[in-house]
Amino acid sequence: xxxxxAPQICVVGSGPAGFYTAQHLLKHHKLAQVDIYEKLPVxxxxxxxxxxxxxxxxxxxxxxxxxxxxxxxxxxxxNVTVGKDVLVKExxxxxxxxxxxxxxxxxxxxxxxxxxxxxVYSARAFVGWYNGLPENRDLKPDLNSETAVVLGQGxxxxxxxxxxxxxxxxxxxxxxxxxxxxxxxxxKLKRVWxxxxxxxxxxxxxxxxxxxxxxxxGTRPLLDPAxxxxxxDVVKDVPRPRRRLTELMVKSALEKPGEKEAARWASxxxxxxxKFQRSPLEVLPAADGKRxxxxxxxxxxxxxxxxxxxxxPTGEVEEFECGLILSSIGxxxxxxxxxxxxxxxxxxxxxxxxxxxxxxGLYCSGWVKRGPTGVIVTTMNDSFDTAQSxxxxxxxxxxxxxxxxxGFECVRSILHSRGVQPVTFSDWEKIDAAExxxxxxxxxxxxxxxxxxxxxxLIGH
Ligand code: FAD
Numbered sequence: 432x433x434x435x436x437a438p439q440i441c442v443v444g445s446g447p448a449g450f451y452t453a454q455h456l457l458k459h460h461k462l463a464q465v466d467i468y469e470k471l472p473v474x475x476x477x478x479x480x481x482x483x484x485x486x487x488x489x490x491x492x493x494x495x496x497x498x499x500x501x502x503x504x505x506x507x508x509x510n511v512t513v514g515k516d517v518l519v520k521e522x523x524x525x526x527x528x529x530x531x532x533x534x535x536x537x538x539x540x541x542x543x544x545x546x547x548x549x550x551v552y553s554a555r556a557f558v559g560w561y562n563g564l565p566e567n568r569d570l571k572p573d574l575n576s577e578t579a580v581v582l583g584q585g586x587x588x589x590x591x592x593x594x595x596x597x598x599x600x601x602x603x604x605x606x607x608x609x610x611x612x613x614x615x616x617x618x619k620l621k622r623v624w625x626x627x628x629x630x631x632x633x634x635x636x637x638x639x640x641x642x643x644x645x646x647x648x649g650t651r652p653l654l655d656p657a658x659x660x661x662x663x664d665v666v667k668d669v670p671r672p673r674r675r676l677t678e679l680m681v682k683s684a685l686e687k688p689g690e691k692e693a694a695r696w697a698s699x700x701x702x703x704x705x706k707f708q709r710s711p712l713e714v715l716p717a718a719d720g721k722r723x724x725x726x727x728x729x730x731x732x733x734x735x736x737x738x739x740x741x742x743x744p745t746g747e748v749e750e751f752e753c754g755l756i757l758s759s760i761g762x763x764x765x766x767x768x769x770x771x772x773x774x775x776x777x778x779x780x781x782x783x784x785x786x787x788x789x790x791x792g793l794y795c796s797g798w799v800k801r802g803p804t805g806v807i808v809t810t811m812n813d814s815f816d817t818a819q820s821x822x823x824x825x826x827x828x829x830x831x832x833x834x835x836x837x838g839f840e841c842v843r844s845i846l847h848s849r850g851v852q853p854v855t856f857s858d859w860e861k862i863d864a865a866e867x868x869x870x871x872x873x874x875x876x877x878x879x880x881x882x883x884x885x886x887x888x889l890i891g892h
Contacts, residue, residue, distance in 0.1 A: 437462040438825055439838035440528045443513045443767075445469035446476020447810045448532035448797020450496040455818035457502050460825065465505050466526075466839050470512040471565070472854040472886045473862060474500070476534055478807070479879075480564045483590040484605035485597065487876060492807055500856045506839060509854035510887075514767045516851045517842055523792060525841035527830045528821050530794040531771065531780060531787070532814070535762035535803040541582065545714025546758075549573055550723035554583065554591050554759035561594055561611040563879035568610070573722070574618030576754025580726055582711055583759030584627035585635035589644055591757055592623040596701045598649045606870065606877045620755070622653075623703045628710045628742040630733055631658055631680055632665070638676045644703065645683055651696035653704030654684035669737070680705075708732065709749065710742055714756060725752040762803035777802060785817025792830055794821055858890040865889055 440456055442449045445467050453465040473479065475493055482489045500507050511517060513533070522529045538555040540546065550573050559567030579595060581588045594602070599616050607615075627634060645652055659681045666677040688696060709728040717724040727750050731742035764780075766773035772781040772788050779802050780787055780795040787793040796817035797810050805813075824830045846853060862880060869878035880886050 436832050437464055438528065438830065438832060439464050439466075439526045439836040440530065440821065441466040441468060441522055441526045441838070442530045442532055443468050443519075443522070444476060444531070444533040444797070444799075445474040445496075445507065445509070446532065446534050446797060447478060447492065447496075447807045448534065448800070448814045449476070449530075450474075450492075450499055451811045451814035452530050452532055452796045452818045453505055454495070454499045455815045456821060457499065457504055459818070459822055463504060464838060466842075467500070467505065467507045468511045468513055468517070468522075469507065469509040470533075472509045472883065473859055474507060474509060474856070480559055480562045481587075482562075483558075483594060484562065484607040485593070485601060487605070489807070507854075507856040507859065508839070508842075509859060510892075511846065511851060511853050516849055517845050519768045519770055519793070521845055522842070525837055525839070526792075527832060527834075527836050528792050528794060528824070530785075530796055530817060530821065531767060531799060532795065532797045533764075533767060533799055535764040535778070535798040537763040537765050538758070539761040539763050541711055541758050541760065543711055543713050545716060545723065548714050548716055548723040549721055550576070550754050551714055551756045551758070554581070554587050554757050555762060557591055557757055558587065561607050561615075563608040563881045565881055565883050568608075568881040572614070572755070574614060574620055574755060577619055577621045578753040579620055579623045579755035579757065580751065580753045581623060581625045581757045581759055583635075583761075584625050584633075584705065585759060585761075586637060586640045588625050588757075588759040589636050589640045591759060592625060592703050593644055593647060595620055595623055596647060596650050596703055601648070604874060606875055606879060608879055608881055609873075610881070621701050624653075624706050624751075624753070625703070626706045626709050626711075626728070628708070628731055629740055630707045631662060631705070632669075632673070632677060632737065633740055634676070634680075634705070636676075638672065638679055641676065641679055645679070647703075648695070649699055650701045650703055651699040652683055653702050654680065655704075656684050658705070658707055659684040708742065710744060711758075712748065715750065723754060723756055725750055726756055727751075762798070764799045764803065785813070785820045786824075791824075852892050854887075854890065854892070858892075861890050862886050 442453050456463050538553040556567050560570040663681050666674045708731045710731050712729050713727045714723045715725040729744040730747040732745050733740040763778045774781045782795050785794045794817050796814040866877040
């Protein structure tokens with residue numbers, strides 16, 4: 432029968448990778464059923480828990496994901512941790528194809544003494560905290576010092592700096608959580624330094640985010656002219672995005688600001704800056720031995736040039752006073768299950784165009800496939816590529832549809848036997864409506880619920 436020939440496919444993770452993979456499969460295979468499993472009760476991964484609260488336009492992709500979830504050939508099962516509540520092996524028995532799109536839930540560690548002192552946080556945890564990720568709700572970062580250092584010079588580092596320094600009137604209108612807004616409002620912070628191991632030609636942030644920082648009301652940039660002198664000529668031959676980005680830094684550091692800008696900088700009460708060629712060596716403890724009071728950094732010189740330049744310590748060191756240190760040196764994926772080949776050096780599932788090495792019927796997409804870099808559009812394209820690999824394998828007969836699979840019916844009984852109650856997409860829509868209603872009362876797009884139990888209660892679990 433035709434029903435027997437309908438491919439049963441599941442996707443693990445409901446971030447951009449999961450949703451874009453599902454979207455492509457549903458669009459290009461008219462019979463495919465795609466089930467999405469998500470560990471958290473609520474969907475959308477880093478679009479909800481990563482993207483900065485003052486970037487609401489980036490979150491519009493949620494509308495497209497919602498359309499996908501409304502397809503009658505797509506189902507969402509939240510509150511299901513794959514690898515614990517149901518194993519990859521069990522999903523493989525239930526589905527013709529399993530796509531792993533579970534992102535990168537760890538962060539790279541600095542690996543230096545003092546990293547665990549109070550006042551030192553990973554950007555991942557800090558971002559999770561201001562965005563209402565349940566596991567970070569109790570972070571309570573210590574914001575009692577005037578100076579913060581963000582280790583890293585990527586877009587996440589800029590997000591963190593911007594959220595710390597934004598005027599409260601701006602933040603108040605975003606979906607930042609109530610608790611973190613109150614903490615930032617009470618903070619003593621005046622200054623944020625973004626520190627990189629290499630130089631201005633190696634920063635990882637992009638021009639839109641830098642421009643936003645330069646234009647942030649109430650703040651002025653601290654850019655040392657010496658860091659930028661002569662760079663305008665050096666970048667003449669580099670690719671356009673890097674050239675324009677460098678030109679903007681050079682202009683801000685070396686040119687006299689216009690009248691309006693000069694006035695804004697003069698009246699600013701907060702400031703931010705870039706420090707280059709500094710590599711963290713040790714977080715220095717305060718007299719109580721518990722809190723951070725500063726950081727010791729090695730001054731580096733660059734070997735080679737361009738993107739591949741390496742930072743090498745010169746032997747000189749510098750100590751810098753700061754009570755808040757946020758390490759923003761990258762996210763990292765974890766292996767999900769010993770049966771799935773994982774390249775621990777690259778931190779990704781070993782794959783070729785999304786086909787997991789040596790495992791027919793198993794695929795991956797998104798950050799767990801490529802590594803934790805790239806914007807949502809990059810993730811979209813690589814997820815379409817993976818979906819294409821699945822479609823090709825269906826077409827070629829590598830995935831055998833006459834081997835009938837039960838899909839969710841099979842998983843339902845496994846979850847039931849383990850006492851796990853999935854959250855459906857219409858359950859999420861109830862949580863969503865409650866959040867939007869709470870937000871409306873205080874002039875925000877939503878007030879996120881940060882407590883798991885409260886979410887589950889709301890939907891009658
Ligand atoms: P994720 O979005 O992380 O989704 C993975 C999902 O899998 C999560 O929902 C997770 O809960 C779930 N999961 C994990 N483990 C399991 C399991 N065992 N079982 C079931 N489910 C599981 N891009 C932009 O274009 N614009 C921006 O402004 C922007 N800002 C960003 C800010 C930050 C702080 C970060 C970190 C990234 C930002 N990005 C931005 C990049 C963008 O978020 C990523 O490209 C994209 O989210 C990666 O998608 P993904 O689906 O691979 O991972």
